[in-house]
Amino acid sequence: MSVSNETGIAYGFMGEPYECMLVMTEDNPGVWKPLAFGAIEGFTYEKGHEYYLEVKRTILANPPQDASSRQYSLVRILEDRYTIVPEKPADKEVNSEYDIEYYDMCPIEKYAVSSEYMVDDKGRIHTDDKQTAGMSYDMCRIYFENILDKADPNFNKFNSVSYMAIYSYVISPLSNDIRLVRNNSHGPMFDEVIPEEEFKYICETLKPEEELKYALVLVNIHKQGLQKLEFIVKKR
Known part of the structure; x- marks a missing residue:
C-alpha cells in the first residue's frame, strides 16, 4: 500500500467532511482512495511523509453496521520518505x-x-x-x-x-x-x-x-x- 504525502477529504455517515489519508493499493493501481488516519493498526501517519507499506488486510464477512468490511494492520514500513508540502495559501477576498x-x-x-x-x-x-x-x-x-x-x-x-x-x-x-x-x-x-x-x-x-x-x-x-x-x- 502506498500512502500519499498529501491528505484528502472523506465524508462520515451524516455527510460531514473530515481530513484523512490517501492510499493506493497494488490491486487498484493509479487510484487514490481516502482512509481514516487510524485505520491501519500499528501505523501512525505523519503529514509530509510518503510511505510504502506492507499491510495485512482482513475482509470481514459480517462487518459492524456503518463500518468498513476491510481491516488493515501494519506488517512493516518498506519506505518512509519526507517531502515538502506547499503551505496553504492565505485566503483571498473573492468578490467576483x-x-x-x-x-x-x-x-x-x-x-x-x-x-x-x-x-x-x-x-x-x-x-x-x-x-x-x-x-x-x-x-x-x-x-x-x-x-x-x-x-x-x-x-x-x-x-x-x-x-x-x-x-x-x-x-x-x-x-x-x-x-x-x-x-x-x-x-x-x-x-x-x-x-x-x-x-x-x-x-x-x-x-x-x-x-x-x-x-x-x-x-x-x-x-x-x-x-x-x-x-x-x-x-x-
Whole structure:
C-alpha cells in the first residue's frame, strides 16, 4: 500500500467532511482512495511523509453496521520518505469571478453536470439526463460526475487532493454577489446553489421555456479554481 504525502477529504455517515489519508493499493493501481488516519493498526501517519507499506488486510464477512468490511494492520514500513508540502495559501477576498486564482494546470475537464434543470409548475426539479426526476427543491442535489479519462497521462495527479472539488463559487444571473458553497461527497445541494428567493423568482416569474444560466467555479480545499461548469435552469 502506498500512502500519499498529501491528505484528502472523506465524508462520515451524516455527510460531514473530515481530513484523512490517501492510499493506493497494488490491486487498484493509479487510484487514490481516502482512509481514516487510524485505520491501519500499528501505523501512525505523519503529514509530509510518503510511505510504502506492507499491510495485512482482513475482509470481514459480517462487518459492524456503518463500518468498513476491510481491516488493515501494519506488517512493516518498506519506505518512509519526507517531502515538502506547499503551505496553504492565505485566503483571498473573492468578490467576483476575476478574483478567483486557478491552480497549476487548471482549468481541466474533470467534472461534468447535467446541462439543464427544469422546474415544473409544482416546483419539482427534473434534469435532462433523467438523473433527477420530480425532486423537491430542498432534496435535489447538483451531482458532479468525474469524466477524466484514465488514459490521461496526468490521471493520478489530477486525482490528488489538490484537484478535488471541495467547494464551488456560485455565479448567479440574478445576483452580483459570488457565494461559496461546499460540494460534499457528490456535489452541492440545489437549495444552496440557488437560494430560496431566486427559486421563488424562477417558479413565479419565469414563463414556460424561459431559462437562466448559472455557473459553478469548482475550487479545491485552498479555494483555488479547478474548472468552470455552466448549467441552465428552465421553467418547464
